[in-house]
Amino acid sequence: MSAVIYLDNNATTQVDPEVVAAILPYLTQYYGNPSSMHSFGGQVGKALKQARNQVASLLGAEESEIIFTSCGTEGNNTAIRAAIAAQPDRKHLITTQVEHACVLNLFKQLEKQGYTVTYLSVNRKGQLDLMELEAAITGSTALVSTMYANNETGTVFPVEQAGAIAKEYGATFHVDAVQVAGKLPLNMKTSTIDLMTISGHKLHAPKGVGALFVRRGFRFRPLLVGGHQERGRRAGTENVAGIVGLGKAAELAQLHLADVATEKKLRDRLEKGLLAISDTELNGDRKNRLPNTTNIGFKYIEGEAILLSLDQYGICASSGSACTSGSLEPSHVLRAMGLPYTILHGSIRFSLSRNTTESDIDLVLEVMPGIVERLRALSPFNNDQAEWLQDREEAVVGAR
Numbered sequence: 001m002s003a004v005i006y007l008d009n010n011a012t013t014q015v016d017p018e019v020v021a022a023i024l025p026y027l028t029q030y031y032g033n034p035s036s037m038h039s040f041g042g043q044v045g046k047a048l049k050q051a052r053n054q055v056a057s058l059l060g061a062e063e064s065e066i067i068f069t070s071c072g073t074e075g076n077n078t079a080i081r082a083a084i085a086a087q088p089d090r091k092h093l094i095t096t097q098v099e100h101a102c103v104l105n106l107f108k109q110l111e112k113q114g115y116t117v118t119y120l121s122v123n124r125k126g127q128l129d130l131m132e133l134e135a136a137i138t139g140s141t142a143l144v145s146t147m148y149a150n151n152e153t154g155t156v157f158p159v160e161q162a163g164a165i166a167k168e169y170g171a172t173f174h175v176d177a178v179q180v181a182g183k184l185p186l187n188m189k190t191s192t193i194d195l196m197t198i199s200g201h202k203l204h205a206p207k208g209v210g211a212l213f214v215r216r217g218f219r220f221r222p223l224l225v226g227g228h229q230e231r232g233r234r235a236g237t238e239n240v241a242g243i244v245g246l247g248k249a250a251e252l253a254q255l256h257l258a259d260v261a262t263e264k265k266l267r268d269r270l271e272k273g274l275l276a277i278s279d280t281e282l283n284g285d286r287k288n289r290l291p292n293t294t295n296i297g298f299k300y301i302e303g304e305a306i307l308l309s310l311d312q313y314g315i316c317a318s319s320g321s322a323c324t325s326g327s328l329e330p331s332h333v334l335r336a337m338g339l340p341y342t343i344l345h346g347s348i349r350f351s352l353s354r355n356t357t358e359s360d361i362d363l364v365l366e367v368m369p370g371i372v373e374r375l376r377a378l379s380p381f382n383n384d385q386a387e388w389l390q391d392r393e394e395a396v397v398g399a400r
């Protein structure tokens, strides 16, 4: 396949060549089991220890507070279930409407099992209202679980303030930081977070490995029971190569945190150029946002059509809407933000990484105006209908 312009890094990232180099020996010569008594396995155990140290350092945590998992989904499932088990008498849980499916679907399941769940809303910019959290939380709340930053819009939530509120009521505070690790500095030493999830493939490590931060002293109950791996907190022979890769990726991410500003400059240039196209809008909170993400609504076109056109130039982006997920519903995140129909269906996320170059951005800016013009000319929402839709939206908003 010819070279791609990869602007879908919130979906997954390219494994860093240094990470690949670190992994390889653990797929070839060092194949021992880290739990074995012999020194052949023991040297593999040392590699796990080093990786734990590297991850702990990225999170500003202690080595003993890191549990390796198989992915972000496992980390979130483990954390939420552990929080419930820690306070079995409390039957109320709080999360937000814009979480990843692996959190939302678990909460839906828990509702069926008798828990009451509050799903906090977001405003038009995708921001949380902490007053809503204050109003919902009670002495029966076992857990407040929120993402650190949204995968679709990049909007960053005020997690430390949310954590302080959770603490006041004795609730556990879990944070899904899958989109944040490697993009913003983290320091668990001074944080209100009890449990925090990260996933390797979002920070240039392979897919299928992640980590869960568990604050020291937290009464943790494992999700996977079996052997004594991860000090009894996550049974199953470790994905040694993946874990070594995550460790190396964490070390590199820490080094690269210093040049996130360069990535942000590229993102801002892309965003400014795209917003210069008529009838476009930024989705999300311009100020409190990940440095690598921009989500733009192109009114009156289907996101799916934009993605297919971009694909012809080898440009990878994504739409949080029906087109990519295979369902017929538009993005639950953009819907929760109350975006109008005309934007909901034509929104595209571009997510950059440290590998993104000026010429990647140049190409997108070169081809996008033509794509939009062509699709708008073909659009079922021709101009009359566009005006009609606009009027209808204004009437609906006015009626709210």
Ligand SMILES: Cc1ncc(COP(=O)(O)O)c(C=O)c1O
Binding pocket: 010, 011, 070, 071, 072, 073, 074, 100, 102, 147, 149, 150, 151, 176, 178, 179, 199, 200, 201, 208, 210
């Ligand atoms: C915010 C968020 N949470 C959780 C996940 C799930 O992570 P994984 O793919 O490692 O299971 C993702 C990945 O798409 C994500 O963006």
Ligand code: FES
Binding pocket: 302, 303, 304, 305, 319, 321, 322, 323, 330, 344, 345, 346, 347
């Ligand atoms: S953008 Fe494809 S269905 Fe709405």
